[in-house]
Amino acid sequence: MHSIEQYSIMEGMKKNNILIGILILIIIFCSTIIFIDFSLAKSEPKIGLALGAGGARGFAHIGVLKVLEREGIKIDYIAGTSVGSLIGALYALGLDIQEIENYILTENFTQYLSFKNITIELEEYQDKKILGISVNLPKLVINPGWPKGLISTIAIRDKFDQISNWAHFDYDLEIPFKAVATDLVTGDKIIMDKGKVSNAVAASISIPGVFSPFEFEGMILVDGGLTDPVPVDIVREMGADIVIAVNLRDIIEEKNDPSNVISIADRSIDIMMGELTKHSLADADLIFQPHYRGEVSFLMEAEKRAAIIKQGELEAENKIKELKEIIKNF
DSSP, X not given: OHHHHXXXXXXXXXXXXXXXXXXXXXXXXXXXHHHHHHHHHHHSOOEEEEEOOOGGGGHHHHHHHHHHHHXXXXXXXXXXXXXXXXXXXHHXXXXXHHHHHHHHHHOOGGGGOBOXXXXXXXXXXXXXXXXXXXXXXXXXXXXXXXXXXXXXXXXXXXXXXXXXXXXXXXXXXXSOEEEEEEETTXXXXXXXXXXXXXXXXXXXXXXXXXXXXXXXXXXXXXXXXXXXXXXXXXXXXXXXXXXXXXXXXXXXXXXXXXXXXXXXXXXXXXXHHHHHHXXXXXXXXXXXXXXXXXXXXXXXXXXXXXXXXXXXXXXXXHHHHHHHHHHHTO
């Protein structure tokens, strides 16, 4: 009887040991699966997009974004300078890329070219659109002063607020976004990532001589292109493993004879930004550089704006295979 009890106990222990062993195997198996899943998740690189400065050349940014979206490339971070901040902010806020394109193609930018004492009008001269300036002398005598820029950044900010429904950095962004501006007094690069998104865009696009400087939190801010034309470093600091830079410097005005105050100021700043752009691009993993020769202006017809957008598409299409290889081999 005693031996039978011992046998039963031993059999019970064996069964318990088998159950414990099976349980341990299940735990190990599940842990392995979880570990594999976790490892695979970690291996997916974070992709950042640095959208460069360049005025109306920035229409090409839309073409780049259209291709990235079409090819299923998920953008995790965006930083933009000047026009790159405008397009980048709209996309980061979740606006449909087609909606952004429609806005750019149909917007009448001449509505921003008016002042209290000075009026800006488009004129035709030798089959070429130029800006004519008329001065209201009586008003200027009574209230003297020359504008700080031809385009009001306040008007741009207010327009952006309407488009974005007064979007805020803290709770409206679908993709983390930052804009770059420059402190006109100190010369420092200023990263705009707090408060209303419209303030960041207005500051970043304020090309000296063209846009009036944007006053914000005690600073006088102008175009971020003066300190960081293509903000690759900012996107990297945000956490991007792979940084795509969009450089607009190979979109060139067909005629190299600046004929009005806006084109002269734009060309002057463009020359200064040349070497700085090379420095900005140094840490990019892949550079999209759309090619275009022709009219480049916010005042040109929709057909010509669409032509620059198309060049952004073509450049992205040409390099999408290379981008996918970089992602695959990360």
